[in-house]
Amino acid sequence: MSAPTANWSYPTAIKFGPGRVKELADHCKAAGITKPLLVTDKALASLPITAQALDILDAAGLGRAVFSQVDPNPNEKNMEDGLKVYRAGGHDGVVCFGGGSALDLGKMIALMVDQSVSVWDLEDIGDWWTRANPDTIAPIIAVPTTAGTGSEVGRAGVLTNSETHKKKIIFHPKLLPVVTICDPELTVGMPAFITAGTGMDALAHCLEAFCSPFYHPMSQGIALEGMRLVFENLPKAYATPTDIEARAHMMSAAAMGAVAFQKGLGAIHSLSHPVGAVYGTHHGTTNACVMPMVLDFNRDAIEEKITQAAAYLGIAGGFEGFKARVESLRTKLGIPANLTAMGVKAEDLDMLTDMALEDPSCGGNPVEMTRENTRALFESCI
Numbered sequence: 001m002s003a004p005t006a007n008w009s010y011p012t013a014i015k016f017g018p019g020r021v022k023e024l025a026d027h028c029k030a031a032g033i034t035k036p037l038l039v040t041d042k043a044l045a046s047l048p049i050t051a052q053a054l055d056i057l058d059a060a061g062l063g064r065a066v067f068s069q070v071d072p073n074p075n076e077k078n079m080e081d082g083l084k085v086y087r088a089g090g091h092d093g094v095v096c097f098g099g100g101s102a103l104d105l106g107k108m109i110a111l112m113v114d115q116s117v118s119v120w121d122l123e124d125i126g127d128w129w130t131r132a133n134p135d136t137i138a139p140i141i142a143v144p145t146t147a148g149t150g151s152e153v154g155r156a157g158v159l160t161n162s163e164t165h166k167k168k169i170i171f172h173p174k175l176l177p178v179v180t181i182c183d184p185e186l187t188v189g190m191p192a193f194i195t196a197g198t199g200m201d202a203l204a205h206c207l208e209a210f211c212s213p214f215y216h217p218m219s220q221g222i223a224l225e226g227m228r229l230v231f232e233n234l235p236k237a238y239a240t241p242t243d244i245e246a247r248a249h250m251m252s253a254a255a256m257g258a259v260a261f262q263k264g265l266g267a268i269h270s271l272s273h274p275v276g277a278v279y280g281t282h283h284g285t286t287n288a289c290v291m292p293m294v295l296d297f298n299r300d301a302i303e304e305k306i307t308q309a310a311a312y313l314g315i316a317g318g319f320e321g322f323k324a325r326v327e328s329l330r331t332k333l334g335i336p337a338n339l340t341a342m343g344v345k346a347e348d349l350d351m352l353t354d355m356a357l358e359d360p361s362c363g364g365n366p367v368e369m370t371r372e373n374t375r376a377l378f379e380s381c382i
Contacts, residue, residue, distance in 0.1 A: 014153065016252075021186060023181065024057065027181065031141060036065070038053060038067070038094075039082060039094055039105060041072075047189065070098075074108070074158075078105055094107075094141070096151075097145065099148070100149030100201075100283065110138040110140045123168050141177055143186070144180070146198040147237075148202050149258065150254045150256075150257050152177060154176070155172065157175060193282075197284035197288065197335075200287055201283060202254040203231075204257075205261045206256065209223040209264060212365075219262055269287065270365070271286075273361065274351075275339065289342060297373070303319045307322075339382055349375060356374050357374055
């Protein structure tokens with residue numbers, strides 16, 4: 001057996017801790033941003049934490065411009081609307097403020113300010129990212145207000161095509177924020193179902209990265225510790241929203257999951273992406289819904305790994321014990337038991353199967369996904 005070879009890239013400067021959102025203006029100035037556009041979602045736009053961030057920018061002479069027309073599954077129409085605001089305002093950088101949707105769309109705005117190609121030409125396929133002009137990509141600062149997607153430490157964003165309803169992963173190295181501010185105090189006001197769904201998204205990232213067959217021992221270790229942080233702290237953050245220590249550990253787990261999934265994702269995400277695109281379901285909640293079924297689907301390929309993980313995590317019973325812990329956590333968090341409970345219709349399974357097989361996540365699944373077994377997996381989720 002020959003020694004493995006791989007290409008690895010790890011994240012950016014992270015300013016972590018309670019109250020660190022107060023440093024936002026300083027980091028904008030250090031990045032050369034003099035007129036930022038703060039991109040957030042519709043729900044966050046009117047909340048005090050957003051007003052606080054805008055006050056911090058305004059007090060430093062950086063204005064208080066905001067764009068908030070971001071759908072839960074952002075699409076190219078949201079992006080074009082944001083680009084109009086960015087260009088009209090003469091902005092020179094983006095502050096991505098919010099959950100995964102706002103972070104992803106803010107990145108897309110920064111990317112497409114002055115490109116000669118379509119955003120769809122920059123999908124994460126091969127070297128397509130080289131089609132972009134890197135000199136026109138605006139600097140990005142990320143401020144997550146949820147603990148789940150980890151987009152704040154990623155070099156990609158997910159954008160839904162409004163015509164085909166397919167989610168596409170858009171990639172460029174310069175989409176990595178120059179600075180990320182992880183302030184757990186910003187997550188305290190999350191609704192309970194968002195705390196649950198985003199937290200389970202972090203678990204899905206760590207779990208799928210850990211089970212991916214590709215070689216990346218750094219990601220492997222990060223994924224394992226990320227799972228520990230979720231199992232120990234998500235129930236606490238859900239039950240006691242003001243538990244800053246639990247909130248902080250969940251922010252760490254979210255970033256760790258996004259770093260770890262450079263190793264690969266799998267069937268959880270390849271099922272979840274089309275369901276979210278077609279039905280508008282919450283991404284992390286959908287991941288949590290299909291997680292036990294995917295564990296069963298992959299069992300023959302991952303049982304040894306999961307048994308090792310269970311031992312580290314202090315879970316008795318090997319694979320079955322690990323799966324039972326996942327199911328127990330889903331119950332505590334009020335996660336729907338199956339996709340039917342999330343509104344998915346059986347007559348759409350052929351379409352969803354085709355979409356899942358087109359999703360790049362399926363390439364990292366430890367069991368090869370075919371039309372037959374993927375259709376059967378969807379059926380097990382109904």
